[in-house]
Amino acid sequence: MAKEFLQTETAGANGWTVWAxxxxxxxxxxxxxxxxxxxxxxxxxxxxxxxxxxDYLSSAGLRVLLRLKKLAKKDGKEFTISGPSGIVKSVLEDxxxxxxxDIRASxxxxx
Amino acid sequence: MAQDKPEGTWKCYNAAMDRYEEICSNVLExxxxxxxxxxxxxxxxxxxxxxxxxxxxxxxxxxGKVWVRTSVADNLFCLExxxxxxxxxxxxKDLRHDDNLPLEEREPGGFGIFLVKKYFHAVEYKYExxxxxxxxxxxxxxxxx
Numbered sequence: 142m143a144k145e146f147l148q149t150e151t152a153g154a155n156g157w158t159v160w161a162x163x164x165x166x167x168x169x170x171x172x173x174x175x176x177x178x179x180x181x182x183x184x185x186x187x188x189x190x191x192x193x194x195x196d197y198l199s200s201a202g203l204r205v206l207l208r209l210k211k212l213a214k215k216d217g218k219e220f221t222i223s224g225p226s227g228i229v230k231s232v233l234e235d236x237x238x239x240x241x242x243d244i245r246a247s248x249x250x251x252x
Numbered sequence: 253m254a255q256d257k258p259e260g261t262w263k264c265y266n267a268a269m270d271r272y273e274e275i276c277s278n279v280l281e282x283x284x285x286x287x288x289x290x291x292x293x294x295x296x297x298x299x300x301x302x303x304x305x306x307x308x309x310x311x312x313x314x315x316g317k318v319w320v321r322t323s324v325a326d327n328l329f330c331l332e333x334x335x336x337x338x339x340x341x342x343x344x345k346d347l348r349h350d351d352n353l354p355l356e357e358r359e360p361g362g363f364g365i366f367l368v369k370k371y372f373h374a375v376e377y378k379y380e381x382x383x384x385x386x387x388x389x390x391x392x393x394x395x396x397x
Contacts, residue, residue, distance in 0.1 A: 168305050169273065197294055199301050200364030228294045235370055236363045 161191040166202030193224030260323035302364035311337025
């Protein structure tokens, strides 16, 4: 079962660093995702996780988001989310996790 | 919660992470064969991941088996798990974080079960004899549509 999982780091608008994940953050990929997210958050003042090409997020993924949010807060950094849709958006909303993030509909909304 | 449950066939695996993707793949193939649309398969996968990882991680101190069975009745897909580990009902508590707690103090461990309860038509836990010993028996029903 080769599920897609790709991560990239690029420079976004207004000083944001864009961490784009394609595919899924789940039990299988969560450690790898956390490692990359942690590295990016530590090195940058403002990080946005671009979820627009994600199609699955489980509780293992929610734990990654929560850990990174705590890390960012502790270090006085910004960490937010952009572009979730489908079940990824549902999981964020139904878990209440959306309340912790100022979620942007797309990367165009970064200021 | 008396749902119809036609006898499917239990498949037995080692309860270990190196079997995780194979088990998921088998269950999702059975859901696909039952005509479950992609959107529902993602919800099924949430339940599958949550329960399976729980069993693999916590049911046994020194390794053991997990039994998985699927069936279809009345437009519902039924996914069942059994293990011979410590008696544990994952449905017992709503472990979701308390919205009133500050971020640092939230316990993220319960998100999964909360989502399973929300997305599935019904869930049921029994402690009963399966495969020759007392077993945690968890059944989850998901709409096929």
